[in-house]
Amino acid sequence: MEFRHLGRSGLKVSEISYGNWLTHGSQVEEDAARQCVQAALDEGVTTFDTADVYAGTKAEEVLGRALKGVRRESLEIFTKVYWPTGPGQNDRGLSRKHITESIHGSLRRLQTDYVDLYQAHRFDHETPLEETLKTFDDLVRQGKVLYVGVSEWTADQIGRALKIADEMGFDRIVSNQPQYSMLWRVIEAEVVPLSRREGVGQIVWSPIAQGVLTGKYLPGQQPPEGSRATDASGSAMIARFMKDDVLTRVQDLKPVAADLGLSMAQLAVAWVLQNPNVSSAIVGASRPEQVRDNVKASGVKLDDDVMKRIDDVLGPVVERDPGRTVSPATRP
Ligand SMILES: NC(=O)c1ccc[n+]([C@@H]2O[C@H](COP(=O)([O-])OP(=O)(O)OC[C@H]3O[C@@H](n4cnc5c(N)ncnc54)[C@H](OP(=O)(O)O)[C@@H]3O)[C@@H](O)[C@H]2O)c1
Secondary structure (H helix, E strand, O other): OOEEEOOOOOOEEEOEEEEOOOOEOOOEOHHHHHHHHHHHHHOOOOEEEOOOOHHHHHHHHHHHHHOOOOOHHHOEEEEEEOOOOOOOOOOOOOOHHHHHHHHHHHHHHHOOOOEEEEEEOOOOOOOOHHHHHHHHHHHHHOOOEEEEEEOOOOHHHHHHHHHHHHHHOOOOEEEEOOEOEOOEOOOOOOHHHHHHHHOOEEEEEOOOHHHHHHOOOOOOOOOOOOOHHHOOOHHHHHHHHOOHHHHHHHHOOHHHHHHHOOOHHHHHHHHHHOOOOEEEEEEOOOOHHHHHHHHHHOOOOOOHHHHHHHHHHHHHHOEOOHHHOOOOOOOO
16 A cells, blocks of 8 residues: 655545445445455555544444554544534534534544544535634644545635635645546546645545446446445435446446456546545445455556546546536535
């Protein structure tokens, strides 16, 4: 496993991290969840990503139990706040009240005194940015959070936050967590150029497009049994990629991967890691073999000809519109 700095910070993260959205506390049983975490640890993954909202807070509990006994200093544990974690009007968003209450719940569930990175899971249009950033800064000073980041923020929102932090002397955002894959490149036009200038690293989610870039979903056919596309909550999430034109072009990537001696999943993860603004690619897994497959993308270099071949194969099905980075207009 190779390691990269998280943005311009001093923190190093494994360039492939493990995330438990839709799996822990939900699609997969606890035994399988533990096996996936153990496989990640065995393969040198040190960075683990979760969120308060995953599986209605159960995902943090499962991850906390799975990592129990592992030397805390050898891990980077990331979590997030914003989406609803309860029925009340203050159980969501980025107010001082919800952030403060949510971090305490996350620390309890993860069985740790601090998280390495605390991320605003979306932009909250109902809370002054100063209130959110001051609260994050207080958590850093209290030692409950070591670094702060955001997720799915636009370049404008990240730029505004950095300006306020600089003016007020608050801790700066070091990372953004956007969706990024061969099929979803919406950060390239605006978020990445600003982030490179400002030292913000991308920790990218769904690098395998939720399994689609493994090539296991065939156009015009039923999805394989037990895959995310057959899962009750997962099927809605993966739907945007389950279109015949996308699935057909993904099949055409198979010779590209084969020529390089890579699996399709490895090619997909290696592709996002070619972007130097990417600090880490967060992979998900429902089975430990998947983790062992995906981590082999660490350190793989793809030359310009390969990158061009991929672009030629995927052509018009690649999404590039920066306007696709959106947070809800009002709190969910
Ligand atoms: N910040 C955000 O808003 C946000 C949103 C989404 C995700 N995330 C983060 O990103 C992490 C990763 O997201 P993701 O799970 O969508 O990522 P992904 O790595 O693109 O997809 C993971 C899924 O693809 C399938 N898969 C993975 N490797 C495979 C392989 N080698 N062969 C066959 N199938 C394979 C598995 O699903 P099946 O076996 O079930 O098919 C697995 O659960 C999340 O856990 C979370 O930490 C963040």
